[in-house]
Amino acid sequence: MPSGETSVKASKPAGAGAPLGSCFAQGLRCRDCGREYEMAPVHFCEWCFGSLEVAYDLDAIRSVISRERIASGPRSIWRYADLLPAAYHPRVDLGTGFTPLVRADRLAAHLGLRELWVKDDTRNPTNSFKDRVVNVALAKALEFGFETVACASTGNLANSVAAHAARGGLASYVFVPANLEAGKILTTAIFAGNVVAVDGNYDDVNRLCAELADAFPWAFVNVNVRAFYSEGSKTLAYETAEQLGWQLPDHIVAPMASGSLLTKLHKGFKELAAVGLIDGPVTTRVSGAQAAGCSPIATAFIEQSDVIKPVKPDTIAKSLAIGNPADGYYALDVVRTTSGACVAVSDDEVVEGMRLLARTEGIFAETAGGVTTAGLCQLVRDGVVDPDERIVLYITGHGLKTLDAVEPHVGPTATISPTLEAFKSTFAV
Numbered sequence: 133m134p135s136g137e138t139s140v141k142a143s144k145p146a147g148a149g150a151p152l153g154s155c156f157a158q159g160l161r162c163r164d165c166g167r168e169y170e171m172a173p174v175h176f177c178e179w180c181f182g183s184l185e186v187a188y189d190l191d192a193i194r195s196v197i198s199r200e201r202i203a204s205g206p207r208s209i210w211r212y213a214d215l216l217p218a219a220y221h222p223r224v225d226l227g228t229g230f231t232p233l234v235r236a237d238r239l240a241a242h243l244g245l246r247e248l249w250v251k252d253d254t255r256n257p258t259n260s261f262k263d264r265v266v267n268v269a270l271a272k273a274l275e276f277g278f279e280t281v282a283c284a285s286t287g288n289l290a291n292s293v294a295a296h297a298a299r300g301g302l303a304s305y306v307f308v309p310a311n312l313e314a315g316k317i318l319t320t321a322i323f324a325g326n327v328v329a330v331d332g333n334y335d336d337v338n339r340l341c342a343e344l345a346d347a348f349p350w351a352f353v354n355v356n357v358r359a360f361y362s363e364g365s366k367t368l369a370y371e372t373a374e375q376l377g378w379q380l381p382d383h384i385v386a387p388m389a390s391g392s393l394l395t396k397l398h399k400g401f402k403e404l405a406a407v408g409l410i411d412g413p414v415t416t417r418v419s420g421a422q423a424a425g426c427s428p429i430a431t432a433f434i435e436q437s438d439v440i441k442p443v444k445p446d447t448i449a450k451s452l453a454i455g456n457p458a459d460g461y462y463a464l465d466v467v468r469t470t471s472g473a474c475v476a477v478s479d480d481e482v483v484e485g486m487r488l489l490a491r492t493e494g495i496f497a498e499t500a501g502g503v504t505t506a507g508l509c510q511l512v513r514d515g516v517v518d519p520d521e522r523i524v525l526y527i528t529g530h531g532l533k534t535l536d537a538v539e540p541h542v543g544p545t546a547t548i549s550p551t552l553e554a555f556k557s558t559f560a561v
Contacts, residue, residue, distance in 0.1 A: 156193045157217040160184040160359055163462065171217075173276050173356040183458065184359045186217040194407040199378060202409075209264055209367040215403055216367075217360045218272035224300040226257035228267045229367055233375040236525070238492040239505075243512050247522045249381070251372060252495055258295045258319070259530035260288035260498075261368065261393070266353060269361035270296050273351035279303065280350040284341040286334050286389070286451045287316035288529050293353060294323035305350070307337045313450060315533055333445055335456045362392045369400025372524055373410055380404075380416045382521035385508045387500045387528055388420040388429050388474070389452040391463030397526070398466045419472035419516065420463060421507025423447035423499075427476035429460045433467060434474065440464070448479045448537045449499040451529060473516045481506040483541055486531060496531035504528075 160169040164182030175184055197214050205211030209229035210220045232252045240248035253261040266289065273281055282305040283293045290306040297304035304325035308317065309332060321327045330337045338354075345355040353361045373380055380401055386394045398418050404410045422430045425447030432440045440460040445453035457463070467474055477485070482499050485506030490496050497505065508525055511517045531538070548554040 156189045156214055158187050158189050161187040173273075173278075173351065175356055175358045186359055186363055188215070188217075188403070190403065190406045197407050197409065199374075199409060202374065209267060209364065212367055212370045215370065215400075215407070216268055217363050218268050218275060221271040221274050221300075223274065224267060224270040224296045224302075226263065226267070226296060226299055228256050228263040230371060231255040233372060233524070234493065234495070236493050239489065242488070242492055243509065244519055245512070245517070245523060246520050249372075249376075249522070249524045250489070250493060250495060251368060251524055251526050253368070253526070253528050254495065254497065254501075254530035258288070258291040259533065260292065261365070261526075261528040262288040262292040263296075264367050265289075265361045265364035266292040266296050268364035269351070269353040269357050270300060270302070272360040273353075273357055274300070276351065276357075278349070278351035280305070280348075281353060282306065282341065282344070282348075282350045283353045284308075284334065284338040284355070286453055287312050287320075287533065288451055289354065290320040290327070291316060291533075294320045294325040294327070297325055298323040307341055307344075309333055309337055309450075311450075313534055313536055315535060316450075319533070334454050335442070338454075338456075362396055365393050365396035366400035366403065368393075368526065369397045370404065373401070373404050376522075378410055380410060380414065381524040382415070383417040383419065383472070383517060383523045384526065385419045385421060385504055385511065385523065386526040387452055387504045387507075388422050388457070388463055389454045389500075390457045391420070391429055391459035391461075393526075393528070394418060394420050395459055395462045395466050398470065416470065417472045417521075418466050418470045419507070419511055420467055420474045421503050421510075422474070422476050423449040423452055423482060423503050424476040424478050425449075426453045426455055428455060429457055429463055430474040430476040432460070432464060432474075434476070438464070447482075448534075449482055449503050450534075451498060451500045452503060473511060473514070475507045475510040475514070477503055477506040477510060481509075483537055485509065486538055487541070489527070490531070495527060497527045498529035498531050498534040499537050500529050501527040501531070502537070 162177035162182045165180040207230040234250045236248045236250045256263040280303040307328045310329040345352040401414045426445035442456040482502035485502035489505045
């Protein structure tokens with residue numbers, strides 16, 4: 133048995149009246165070699181250096197979970213506590229989750245689609261889906277006894293970690309590229325944690341944080357607590373199914389940075405089937421979108437390669453600017469095995485995607501949402517999307533975070549004098 137490896141032991145399951153808490157997370161399992169570890173703040177396998185993920189007693193969950201049990205829970209991610217790796221902790225709760233799933237008929241008509249939905253995660257407490265992963269990560273960090281939390285971030289994660297740490301009275305250190313959008317630095321600094329701007333791109337920041345995680349007794353949410361943190365993304369899949377009447381979409385389109393979100397959406401759908409909350413096998417097709425200026429996963433897919441070559445990011449979609457994606461191979465596997473596709477879109481298409489979603493559905497997305505919307509347009513043009521499919525588009529952050537991207541392209545329709553005559557002479561109404 134390798135050093136640090138242990139057998140997984142099942143926890144005692146809770147009954148139907150149990151409080152919000154994780155009684156079914158058994159331990160950690162290597163995604164590559166399958167070796168098992170106890171629950172601990174570790175993130176890679178000491179045997180093969182593969183990444184670790186949380187393993188659950190799905191049979192025990194099946195014995196207690198039900199649609200009614202979930203419906204009786206809070207209107208937040210914690211209604212799915214049985215499927216999460218941490219117990220609910222009010223100290224770091226900001227009310228994350230259960231965001232709207234919007235029927236997007238005008239965008240669907242524009243694209244020639246029968247049924248399109250937008251999962252609008254701009255409505256979370258810090259206006260991005262990162263609140264899901266951070267809420268879970270910090271709840272687990274408290275279980276492990278950490279009082280200082282940290283992260284490497286392209287912006288949204290920094291916002292969320294700083295806010296949740298402020299809520300919980302925890303010390304925080306967030307590390308971001310120095311050229312990050314000014315709005316994201318401001319909306320992180322307002323929470324009065326430590327914001328450390330690093331001269332370099334996200335991959336440089338991430339390498340620094342990997343070293344710091346070995347040097348300081350802190351919970352780095354996307355390093356030593358990453359296995360638990362990433363599980364929060366599954367709640368997007370759970371909510372999608374519940375909001376569709378416990379049915380799955382035929383096809384989903386999500387943004388890709390590290391690739392983790394896309395893999396956890398797929399994992400979430402599979403878990404719903406495994407515990408009996410949905411009927412039948414999971415047949416949802418999974419597609420991903422990246423900006424052309426940072427598209428290592430999409431490039432590998434397009435080139436039909438298994439090699440994901442790191443790149444130096446050069447795109448306005450800074451929240452997706454991860455040149456060496458940790459979950460890239462897993463994302464590729466999900467896309468391929470579900471008969472989905474990956475696309476890369478230009479910065480001009482990103483801006484047009486933001487504007488298209490705003491003018492058709494009234495949803496102002498950040499640049500990542502522009503990537504996803506433009507990516508859907510590309511998938512439609514390429515014939516990848518079946519017009520009769522039920523499609524869900526995941527919008528992961530609010531446009532107020534990336535105003536610089538659209539500022540040169542939008543503005544007042546007209547500037548007039550404050551008179552009725554001036555208005556009438558300008559607008560034919």
